[in-house]
Amino acid sequence: MFSSIGWGEIVVLLAAGLIILGPERLPGAVSWTMQSIRKVRDYATGASGQLRDEMGADFDQFREPIQQINELRQMSPKSVVTKHLLGGDSSSVDDLGRTVRETLDVQRLSKPSRPEPQAPAAPPPAPSLEKPSVTKRSHDYTDWDAT
Known part of the structure; x- marks a missing residue:
């Protein structure tokens, strides 16, 4: 009933009770609360027992679909595969999972450590939009025309 309440919450409730009610x-408040919880639990148990006695076999017929729904809620992909495909034997799935984990561990250990990040290389110079300058050639062809 109180499976979701942790020790931290209990300490907070006791501290708040100590501050509000005083030492x-x-x-008395704690004992009254515990007695009330026991009474509620006894009433619920008694009511389900009385319902079971009055309904007889019909109660089990109503209870069976609820149990099936609870089983479906607890199903995981692994349990579905093992139940329907492997007949409830999960050893092969467990072996496969263990092998995959070991392979991943080996790969992780065999990878070299991350190299130091290098500064990015300087980008190549952007092409100029200006017209290239005309340079004088070493051979002057005008001399040939004169001869």
Whole structure:
């Protein structure tokens, strides 16, 4: 019933109770709360027992679909595969999972450590939009025309 309440919450509730009720009334309040919880639990158990007695076999017919729904809620992909495809034997799936984990561990250990990040290389110079300059050639062809 209180499986979701942790020790931290209990300490907070006790501290709040101590502050609000004071040290004189806190033990009485705790005992009253515990008695009330027991009574509620006894009433619920008694009501389900009385319902089971009155309905007889019909109660089990109503209870069976609820149990099936609870089983479906607890199903995981692994349990579905093992139940329907492997007949409930999960050893092969467990072996496969263990092998995959070992392979991943080996690969992770065999990878070299990350190299130091290098500064990015300087980008090549951008092409100029200006017209290239005309340079004088070493051979002057005008001399040939004169002859």
